[in-house]
Each structure stands twice: as C-alpha cells, then as structure tokens.
Amino acid sequence: MDEQPRLMHAHAAVGMSGHPGLSQHITDNTGATDGDGRKQDIGDILHQIMTITDQSLDEAQARKHALNCHRMKPALFNVLCEVKEKTVLSIRGAQEEESPDAQLMRLDNMLLAEGVSGPEKGGGSAAAAAAAAASAGVGADNSAEHSDYRAKLTQIRQIYHTELEKYEQACNEFTTHVMNLLREQSRTRPISPKEIERMVNIIHRKFSSIQMQLKQSTCEAVMILRSRFLDARRKRRNFNKQATEILNEYFYSHLSNPYPSEEAKEELAKKCSITVSQFSAGHYGGIHVSNWFGNKRIRYKKNIGKFQEEANIYAARTAVNAASVSAHGSQANSPSTPNSAGSGGSFNMSNSGDLFMSVQSLNGDSYQSSQVGANVQSQVDTLRHVISQTGGYSDGLAANQMYSPQGINANGGWQDPITPSSVTSPTEGPGSVHSDTSN
C-alpha cells in the first residue's frame, strides 16, 4: 500500500503547473489547440472548483453539473484520486485513541449506579435503587422517605434521556446528511468509503463529547441532589415517641442481654416504621435500630441512675404485657425481697441477692441456649424490673447506689455473659463511676 505514491508525482506536477496560469484563461476554451487548450481547460476547471464555494447554491449546482459533464472530468478525477490517496495516507495513522474513555466509563458507571441511565423505571427501579443504596453505603431504606429524592431523580433521568435522545437524533441526522453529501460529492471528487467512515467517526466523536458533557452535568446534578439528601439524612432526626417507646420497651425487657438479633432488629424497625407517622416514615432500618441500641447500651451503662426511672416505667409496662401474655405470674406487686429492692435499683449490682445470682446464671444459660431461654430471661428481666420498681422506687438511696457501674462489669452482665463465674464480687471500687461522665 505504500508504494503507490510514486506514480503520482507526474500528475501532481500537472496539477501544480496548472495553477500559475489560472487567472488568465478564464475565457472560452472551445476551439483551443491541443497543448494550450488543455492547459487552459484545466485552469478553468480548477478555477471553477476553487471558486465554487463563493457562488450561490443554484449557481453552484449548475456549475457542478457542468463540471461533472465536462470531458476533462475523468482525468481530473483521477488526479484528484491520487493526490487524495497520498494525503489520506499521510492523514492516516494520526488516529489517536480517545483519552477520555476512562472518564466516560466512570460517568457511565455512576449514572448507571445512580439509576439515571440503564434500565427504565419499571423493573429497573429496584435494581437502580439497590445500586444507589449500595453506592451510598446506606442501608436499604424504604422508599417512602425518598419519594422526593426519587421524584427529582426521575426528573433528572427524564431530562437526561430526552437530551440523550435529542443528541442521538441530531447525530444521526447530521451523519446521514454528511454521508449523503459526501456520497454525492464522491461523484465529483474522490471519497473512499473509508473516508466517509472516518468522517462519521469524527462526527460521532464530536457528538459523544457533547454527550459526555451532558452526562457530566447530569452526574453533577445527581451529586448535588444526593448530597443534599444525604445531608438531610445525616442531619439528626429524632425518632418519634412511638418508636422510642418500642425500642425502649425492647431494651428494658431484654436488659440483661439487650442485643437484638438481626431478625429482632428488622422486626423492631418494621414495628417502628409502621407505627410512625409521616416525616420519619420509612427511615428505620436495621442500622438505625443498631445505632439506637448501641447508643442506648453505652449510655445506659454509663449512667444507670439516670435511666432508672425510665427503666422502671418500661419494665412495668412490659411486665403488664408479659403478665397478660403469660397467663399469670404477675404477682410481682408483692416485693417479697426488700433486699433486692436496693440492689434492684441497679439491676447489675448483683449484690449478694440470691435471686440475682440465680438470675444471672439463668442469663448465662440463656445466652447459649435456645429461644426458650431467651423467653425465660425476658420474663425474668421483666420481673426484676417490677420488683425493683415496686420495691426500690420509693427510697432515693437506691438511685444513689445504682450509680456504681461495677455491677455491670462485675456480674458480667453484657460484657461477659458466658462466664457467670465472674459474678464473684468485684474488687473494683465503686468510685469508678464518674470515670468520664463529664460529657
């Protein structure tokens, strides 16, 4: 393929030689002699070609037609062909690969992840939402909370798609137009299919760069939208009363082991979100419940006294529930163990109360054993609370005593449930309470 250019020098020379006399021989050329006439002819043609862009459309059409029919046309065409081939050769190879490919990929991925591009709303929304959620690192929240977000996203998606379509259409139109033009021109000047293809490629590249801009701005819009909503989500929104009550209920009725399983969390989340009204509807997920329990545990432990009242309240409530559920057994109204009242204030204080020892061991068992144990434990917790309430509620000294967090550590409450052996009285002084509750 590289050998061709050799032949062209001659022709090129002819073409070149025509130029100098170009402007002089515009007059008629009909009866010219061989040498002079041809030269003049060529000059004329070339001139016409050169000036064709300056003419009006009709004129140009007419001229074009005239040129096409000219007897010199095939020869000139050949010349052009060869010159072209040469230039094409030099042009070829300058096809740089697209560098913005990576970026485009990123944009595409993001759009896909955001659910902007990709499958349409219908079946795709779930996957899109999942992808979005996954990318956001936020659990699978329900859609209620995000309806606004969804709506805006849909809006963006629509704009994006219409624009994309528009671009696509424009691109196609333009491409076909150019192709037609080139095809038609290929009768006049040499245009290889490959060249047309190249042209189309160029056009496509141009349009794809436009598309990239579109994608970029779409991404931006989505980012802004999301950041806004993410911020909104990040902003603290308190659980409403019902939810906190539900959570507290669970917490205090499982005080000795306030670690809800995944299912329990889910259930709690569901329960909360169901009983919840408007603004935070659907804002509950396992994550929130986990957060809540995490915070609750640590804060409870940090300052048990502060939560005492609350504990009593919820304990009583759940006790009532438990009672109603489990036939009887709510004779807790009779605080048979006054001793336990004091320690009862702090459930963890595991003083020397036999009851608590047994309870603890019970707990220890229940950790490993099946749900039966859990149930029993729950009941035990409840009862404990009731006891503490009925017994220790009146005297404030209980509240004072329960400040000692040693109870938790001592009886291993949450920390080391499996080894109740640590129940043995702690050597640690009660003074450790105020370790750093300064917050």
Place this chain on the structure above:
DNA sequence: GAATATGATTCATG
C-alpha cells in the same frame, strides 16, 4: 444561647 439529649459516625478491638 448554653445545656442537654440523641442519632450518626468513626475507630479500635477481639
């Protein structure tokens, strides 16, 4: 507007 409550996040740990 400071003080407190509280949900979320981050980081270390086992």
Place this chain on the structure above:
DNA sequence: CATGAATCATATTC
C-alpha cells in the same frame, strides 16, 4: 463483622 467507646453534629429544652 459486631460491638464499645469516643466523638461529631444536630435537635430539644430551659
């Protein structure tokens, strides 16, 4: 990876 602990940042309260 779930949890505890510390911390952040906002909401609520006074």
